[in-house]
Amino acid sequence: MKIKLLIFTLIFGFAVSSCEELELKPKGILGEPELFGTAYGVQKYFVQSYMKLPIEDFIYYAINSPSNNFGYKGYMPGNNNYWQAYKNSLASMSGEIYGWNVDIKEEGVGYWPYDDIRIVNVFINNFPNYKSKYDDATYNSLMGEARFLRAFFYQGMAKRYGGVPIVTEVQDPVTATAEELQVPRATEYDTWKFIYEDLKFAMENMKPTSVSGRANKYVAAALMSRSMLYAGRVAKYTQYLGFGADAAVQGGFAGMDPSKANEFFQYAYDAGLLIKSGPYALYTKNYPDKATNFANLFLDKTSPETMFSKGYDGLTFGHCYDALMSPNPDFSSFVGAEGGPVLQHMQLYDFPALTDEQGKPVRFAKRSDIKNEMEPRLLGTCYFDGDELRGKTFDIQKGIYVKYTGTAADAQNGSNAAPINATSNRKLGNKGDKYNGVLITGNHGLHANKGGENNAFMGAFIRKYVDVNRPAALANVNKSTTSWIAFRLGEIYLNTAEAAYELGKRTEAFDYVEAIRERAGCKVTRPAIDQATSSTYGYPIEASLQFIRDERGRELYGENHYWWDLKTWRTTDQVLNNRYLRALACYYVFDEGKYIYLDEINRDNRTKTAAKRSAYEKIPQGEINKNPKLLPQNPLY
Secondary structure, X not given: OOEXXXXXXXXXXXXXXXXXXXXXXXXXXXXXXXXXXXXXXXXXXXXXXXXXXOOOOOOEOOOOOOOOOOOEOOOOOOOOOHHXXXXXXXXXXXXXXXXXXXXXXXXXXOOOOHHHHHHHHHHHHHHHHHHHHOOHHHHHHHHHHHHHHHHHHHHHHHHHXXXXXXXXXXXXXXXXXXXXXXXXXXXXXXXXXXXXXXXXXXXXXXXXXXXXXXXXXXXXXXHHHHHHHHHHHHHHHHHHHOOOOXXXXXXXXXXXXXXXXXXXXXXXXXHHHHHHOOOOOOOOOOOOOHHXXXXXXXXXXXXXXXXXXXXXXXXXXXXXXXXXXXXXXXXXXXXXXXOEEOXXXXXXXXXXXXXXXXXXXXXXXXXXXXXXXXXXXXXXXXXXXXXXXXXXXXXXXXXXXXXXXXXXXXXXXXXXXXXXXXXXXXXXXXXXXXXXXXXXXXXXXXXXOOOOOOOOOOOOEEOOOOOOOOOHHHOOOOOEOOOEEEEEHHXXXXXXXXXXXXXXXXXXXXXXXXXXXXXXXXXXXXOOOOOOEEOOOOOOEEHHHHHHHHHHHHHOOOXXXXXXXXXXXXXXXXXXXXXXXXXXXXXXXXXXXXXEEEEEEOOOOOEEOOOHHHXXXXXXXXHHHHXXXXXXXXXXX
C-alpha cells in the first residue's frame, strides 16, 4: 500500500499547513487524555511531527535560512519565496544541476531539532499511561510509529554531525538544572545504534499497512535501509580522511571503528530483504515505452513503487518546480528555467559519442538524432532538442559554425579565444537573430545574453518531476502539486545492492542492479563483476562497486541523494575538486547543413570545490554556547 505524507490544517495548540487528504476535523485545543487516549487523537498528535520530518524536497534550502532551523524558506503558507529554494537546493550546491551560483555550504543549516524530538518523547514517555485503552497490536504499532518519527529526526542530525546528544526523557527547561539540560554528545557509533534500535522496534511493531499520511513497518524499514547504509559507509571510509588526530575523532564523536562497518551494512541489507517481501513493485505501467514509464513514475500518485511521499495541494501549500524547470513563456508563466542537467551526469547513462575515432565532432542530420543512442531512463529524466511538452517543442540550438573542419578539441571547451570560435566563424545570438536567413539560437537555446534566467544553460532541461498535465499558465509560483517521493523501491534496491556488495554478496548485489537497469532500458542490464581496484578517492575501490555507485547517480539523479552519497562515501572533496560543470552545446554547421554537439565548460566558467571538512557539518555555535558538553567540535572547524 502506498503511503503519502501530506500537509494539513489542524488547530490543537499549533498550526500546520493545509491539505484535505487525511480528512481530520479541527476539534479545538485538546489535552493529553484526548490526544493519547484514542487512536484518532494520536493521529492528530503525530501530524505536527510528520510536518517537520527532515524530508529534503522541492522547497528545501541547502543553506541556512532565518525562517526556521531546517533550511526551509517560508515554512508556513503566505510566503511566496518557495521558488528561491531551488536556487539553493542540494542539487545546485553539489553540482548535479547547474543554475545559480550556489557555494558549497559545508557548515550546513544548523539543523538541531530537539524541540521536535521533545514532542515525540512526550508521547513515548506518557503513552504507557493509556495502554489499557488499546489492544496490544494497536498500542505497539502506535509506539512503533513514534519511534520511527524520533529515528527520522536523529537520522537528520547523524548524517550531518556524527555523534549528537541522545535525549529520551522529557526535559523541562523551567524546572531542570543547567546540568540536567546539558546532555553530553554521544559517540557516532552510539548515535547510529540508537537510530537502529528505534527503527528495529518500529519494524517489529508497526502494522504492514496504514492510512494515507502515515508510515508503516515497510516505511520504517526504508529509513533503516538508508540510515544504516550511511552508517556503514561512514564506519568504513572515514579512516581515509586523515582526521585521526582530531579530538572529535579521538573521542569517537566523528567517525567509527572500521570493524563496525559490516554490522551496519548487514542492518541495511536485512531491511532491504524485508521490503522486498512487501507489497511494493518497480513501476512498469507504461511499458514498452521505458522513457515515458520512468518519467511517469514521479507523477503517478498510484505508483506501486512509491513507499512514502510528501504532498502539496497547490492552493495554500504548493511548490514551484514546474515554474523553474522549463523556459518561459512556452512552458511556464514564471521566470522560466533556473537550471539544467550537467553533462557529466548525462554521460553516466548510455549516451551517444560526440566525436568519431579521429576526434572530430559526429555529424547529425537533425538535432534530435542525438537521442537515438540514449538510454530510455535518461530520456525520462531530461528533455532534449525535439522533445515536446505542453504542446510546444524544445529548440535548444546554441549557435552556428560557418565551417567546422577540425577536431572537437579545436573548440577549446567553447573558449572565445579558440581560433575556430572567432566571431567570423562561430555565430552566437539572441532570440530571433539570424545568419543568412537561418536562426542562430533556438527559442530555448543558450542566448548570447547570458544574464537572462531563461537560457538552456547546459543544453537540456530537467524532465523528472515535471508535471506534463499542468498547463504553462499554471506552471507558476506555488502552483505545483506533484508529490515529493521520500522513499521508493528503486532506492531500496540500490541500497540493498550496495550493502550486499560490501558484505561480499556480489552476485546477489547485481541481481538488484539488473532489475533497476532492465526497467531503465539499458543496453547492458547485468555488467560482469569486475574486482579490479583503483584509488580514485584515496582509498581502494573495486570497479563493480564503483558501478553500483554510478548506478545511484543514474537512477536517483535530481532526487537530493547525491550530496549525501558523496559525504558518506567520504569523496566530496575528491569529486568536487575544482570541478567544471560541463554543457552539451548544439551547433548548426552552415556549409554542411548538419549539426554537431560539443562538450563545453559552462557559460560562467564556474567550478565546484568542496573542502575536506564537508564530511561533517559544524555543530551550531549557538548550541555549544548553551551546552559546552557538545564539544569537541567536528574536524577542521
